Amino acid sequence: MLRALPHHDGSELYTAPGPHRLGDTVPVRVRVPRTSEVTEVWLRTVQDAEPRMRRAAVVDEDGRDVWYEADVLVHHPVTHYRFALVRDGGVAWLSADGIHDRGVTDAHDFRISTHAPGPTWLRDAIVYQIFPDRFARSAAADRPVPDWAVxxxxxxxxIARGRETGTQLYGGDLDGIVEHLDHVSDLGVTTVYLTPVFPGRTCHRYDAATFDHVDPLLGGNEAYARLSHALHSRGLRLMGDLTTNHTGASHEWFVRAQEDPASPERDFYLWTEPDAPDGGPGYVGWIGHAHLPKLDFRSPELRARMVEGRDSVVGRWLQEPYALDGWRIDVANMTGRYGALDLNQDVAAAVRATIEQVNADGALISEHFHDARDDLAGDTWHANMNYTAFSNPLWTWLSAEGSDVSYQAMHGVPVPRRQGAEVVAEMRDFDGGLPWDVLVRQWNMLGSHDTPRIRTLVGSRELHEVAAGILFTYLGVPVVFAGDEFGLTGTTGEHARATMPWDEPARRDEHTHDVYRRLAALRHAHRALREGSLRWVLVDDDALGYVRETRDETILVVAARAPWTGAVLPLGGSAERLFGSLELGAVRDAGAGAGRGAGVGAGAGAASDDASPSTDGLVVPGAGPHVGVWRLT
Structure with missing residues (x-):
């Protein structure tokens, strides 16, 4: 179990809100439970690479907690700080990944950034990812099949594996999406993210043949404009998907570069000797794939055409009649990087500057499958697809016993099953060291078009709904891969790209669909779930609990993957049920009779006999699998 521990983060309860500028003095607070036996708190900052220590003062206290405050001088564009906790027996460090009774590196320090945050709407969004070929076919979708397609x-x-995964064509189109926007709106979605729409020689279209027009198989430019208009008229947003790392080998730039070595397009690509590592037949292919030649951003002409200014690829599609609300950048981590060459931050900054020039409220999201923290500290990506601090650890906690779903890219190596403490440590490790304005905009996912489906990974409706409960209540932005709300399955990323079962009721789990709708409505209704602090209050092998909190609201989330022993949580007050899955019992007021604070909702009170009053906090019964959400009063 996790006892009551001192806590700090970048939310409004603990850090004066920004925007912050160089030279500002920012008050920061630490909540210290009396039971932690801390007698002093010191602030450690780093100024001009030299640590500075300052004693924090007590500014508030009650029967449970003492609040300490100190001022951080914003001396650098990204200013680091952490806290020293003095108690009998020595000094512990409080940093963003937790409390350590030893010396720690600066890697997980808290950070105050002077860089402008992403748009507010992005922080408050619920994103829905659509893979166009598999979502819906309109009446006009009966088009000639291209020569590359199966x-x-x-x-x-x-198809789950093999060469044909990229060429299996189902014929979904953009007008088909328009015809099903009632479903999208009803789900509570605010933003639709579409994988690429430019023509290529695959169904996924990450091998663009041009960036000048939309694939006619999807309905062309006119259909893209119709979709944009239909979404915006409903108050929804549309984000595009762009590959800045490479093009397809059939791209008009690459064809010209091969035909004419004197053309400006020749400088758009990285050329090698035919036998060089990562080289195709004389050029660099993305991780060795010759059909995906890699771009070279040392070319000023490429930068002008691709990422810089209103007339670039990035800028053009942000304008009417398409009016994209931002870009998700494919393999953003590899863009501009090859061997000793590293222009990644430079290119990312150019993309962001163009978005801000054309649409000041536009968003920029990177795809980065591993540790992205070094790429998220400046005027570059607003946030990242959060595989490392959300998807990966959650998969290992919820993976089915004996699952044969492969772990990451290791075919045949199953997803490991880990205990709660290991999972939370991994989440905090990869979140630690990121500015708060990034953390609240990170894209959290249970899966995507590149991963197995969550339903297959966990093996049951019950655990799928536990995963969804965490998705919609955790720190960051929930992203739903279309079809997860129906419980679709898939063993690999390619196998997971299943078609939506519009006319197949047997393939739709309406119970899970309803859970997604309820959770989306819950997130929209409570500011604490969108921008509140996240404080862990329970870490058990089979159960996890955290509090999301703003100045005006405290919400408790408890998720269990299996029946467990239950717990008394160090929280005061009574609890009002906001959401419960399956037969989850009620949290009750620690000092109240059996009926008080039982709450309302699905299964409320079903396991209330498991709860017992305690003077030490709120009692949570050990039912599971389940997820429950309560407002604490």
Whole structure:
């Protein structure tokens, strides 16, 4: 169990809100439970690479907590700080990854950034990812099949592995999406993210043949404009998907570069000797794939065409009639990087500057499958697809016993099953060291078009709904891969690209669909779930609990993957049920009779006999699998 521990983060309860500028003095607070036996708190900052220590003062206290405050001088564009906790027996460090009774590096320090945060709407969003070929076919979708494609019927199972995964064509189009926007709106979605729409020679279209027009198989430019208008008229936003790392080998730039060595396009690509590592037949292919030649941003002409200014690829599609609300950048971590060459931050900053020039409220999200913290500290990506601090650790906690789903890219190596403490440590490790304005905008996912489906990974409706409960209540932005709300399955990223079962009720789990709708509504209704602090209050092998909190609201979330022993949480007050899955019992006021604070909702009170009053806090019964959400009063 996790006892009551001192806590700090970048939310409004603990850090004066920004924007912050060089030279500002920012008050920061630490909540110190009396039971932690801390007698003093010191602030450690780093100024001009030299540590500075300052004693924090007591500014507030009650029967449970003492609040300490000190001032951080914003001396650098990203200013580091952490706290020393003095208690009998020595000094512990409080940093963003937790409390340590030893010396620690600066890697997980808290950070105050002077860089402008991403748009507010991004922090408050619920994102819905659509893979166009598999979402819906309009009446106009009966188009000639291109020579590269293997046609598939809508109810065919996607191929899981092999060369044909990229060429299996189902024929979904953009007007098909328009026809099903009632479903999207009803789900509580605020933003639709579409994987690429530019033509290529695959169904996923990450091998663009041009950036000048939308694939006619999807309905062309006119259909993209219709989709944009339909979304915006409903108050929804549309984000595009762009590959800045490479093009397809059929791209008009690459064809010209090969035909004419004197052309400006020749400098758009990285050329090698035919036998060089990562080289295709004389050029660099993305991780060795010759059909995906890698771009070279040392070319001023490429930068002008691709990422700089209103007339670039980045800028053009942000304007009417398409009016994209931002970009998700494919393999953003590799853009501009090859061997000793590293222009990644430079290119990312150029993309962001163009977005801000054309649409000051536009968003920029990177795809980065591993540790992205070094790439998220400046005027570059607003946030990242959060595989490392959310998806990966959550998968290892919820993976089914004996699951044969492969772990990351290791085919045949199953996803390990880990205990709660290991999972929380991993989440805090990869979140630690990021500015708060990034953390609240990170894209959290249970899966995407590149991963197995969450339903297959966990093996049951119950655990899928536990995962969804965490997705919608955790720190960051929930991203739903279309079809997860129906419980679709898939063993690999390619196999997970299943078609939406619009006319197949047997493939739709309406119970899970309803859970997603309820959770989305819950997030919209409570500011604490969108921007509140996140404080861990329970870490058990089979159960995790955290509090999301703003000045006006405290919300408790407890998720269990299996029946467990239950716990008394060090929280005061009574609890009002906001959401409960399955037969979850009620949290009760520690000092109240059996009926008080039982709450309302699905299954409320079903396991209330498991709860017992305590003078030490709120009692949570050990039912599971389940997820419950309560407002504490």
């Amino acid at each position: 046609p598939a019927a809508w109810d065919d199972e996607p």
